[in-house]
Amino acid sequence: MKFIDTHAHLNFKDYDKDRDDVIKTAFKNGVKYIINIGTDLKTSQESILLSQKYDKIFAAVGWHPHDAKTFEENELLKMLEFKKVVAVGEIGLDYYRNLSPKNIQKAVFEQQIQIAINKKLPIIVHDRNAHNDVLSILKKYQPEKVVFHCFSGDYIFAQEIIENGWFISFTGNITYKRGEYYSIIKDIPQDRFFVETDAPFLTPKPFRGKRNRSEYVRYIIETIAEIKQQTPNEIAEITTQNSEKFFSITKKLD
Numbered sequence: 001m002k003f004i005d006t007h008a009h010l011n012f013k014d015y016d017k018d019r020d021d022v023i024k025t026a027f028k029n030g031v032k033y034i035i036n037i038g039t040d041l042k043t044s045q046e047s048i049l050l051s052q053k054y055d056k057i058f059a060a061v062g063w064h065p066h067d068a069k070t071f072e073e074n075e076l077l078k079m080l081e082f083k084k085v086v087a088v089g090e091i092g093l094d095y096y097r098n099l100s101p102k103n104i105q106k107a108v109f110e111q112q113i114q115i116a117i118n119k120k121l122p123i124i125v126h127d128r129n130a131h132n133d134v135l136s137i138l139k140k141y142q143p144e145k146v147v148f149h150c151f152s153g154d155y156i157f158a159q160e161i162i163e164n165g166w167f168i169s170f171t172g173n174i175t176y177k178r179g180e181y182y183s184i185i186k187d188i189p190q191d192r193f194f195v196e197t198d199a200p201f202l203t204p205k206p207f208r209g210k211r212n213r214s215e216y217v218r219y220i221i222e223t224i225a226e227i228k229q230q231t232p233n234e235i236a237e238i239t240t241q242n243s244e245k246f247f248s249i250t251k252k253l254d
């Protein structure tokens with residue numbers, strides 16, 4: 001079984017002691033590609049460095065809502081020139097922690113959406129307790145490729161995302177709250193979802209509580225397979241195809 005971890009933060013300090021080993025182990029255990037995600041200038045640059053060091057790692061660059069107050073448009077534009085940058089992200093709104101003021105979060109989210117549209121790049125959305133504002137901003141600009149990473153909404157919100165032509169990425173939290181996500185997963189069309197760890201966070205069962213690793217995507221795939229009554233292999237194939245297409249990965253390889 002081969003699969004893609006579409007959202008990891010392997011540059012974080014949690015991996016300082018054994019990063020190379022963690023990455024090599026992932027690729028030996030089913031992981032085909034990893035997309036490493038930035039959350040501000042420093043972590044976006046670190047994501048690019050990882051993508052330069054490893055053939056099978058790609059980068060997303062952007063300012064997370066927590067870091068919206070440090071946004072530098074010029075720096076974002078510079079980073080988007082690197083070949084293995086496959087998306088703008090993670091960007092969005094976070095009204096749970098409100099580490100940047102709401103008005104700044106919104107303005108920086110909108111700026112980054114416009115840049116992604118200009119550069120024809122997909123957008124990775126972080127949305128925490130901000131469903132309505134995230135949706136209304138996205139509807140205003142109508143970007144073509146959007147994924148809601150670590151989806152945390154309800155069934156109706158999931159339907160809205162699908163109706164707009166967008167995508168949902170499932171994380172380890174579906175293995176803790178299976179009931180809550182059951183009907184969303186059961187009904188999501190085959191071509192609209194993929195999978196991610198959000199490592200080092202949100203480690204799936206049976207490793208919940210430990211540091212996350214990209215190969216643990218397997219447990220998220222198994223949970224989806226059970227709910228959709230398909231084989232894990234089928235879900236691995238579908239999610240691999242969906243994410244390769246969404247992030248135009250094959251184009252970034254040649």
Ligand SMILES: [Zn+2]
Nearest residue numbers: 007037090198
């Ligand atoms: Zn993340």
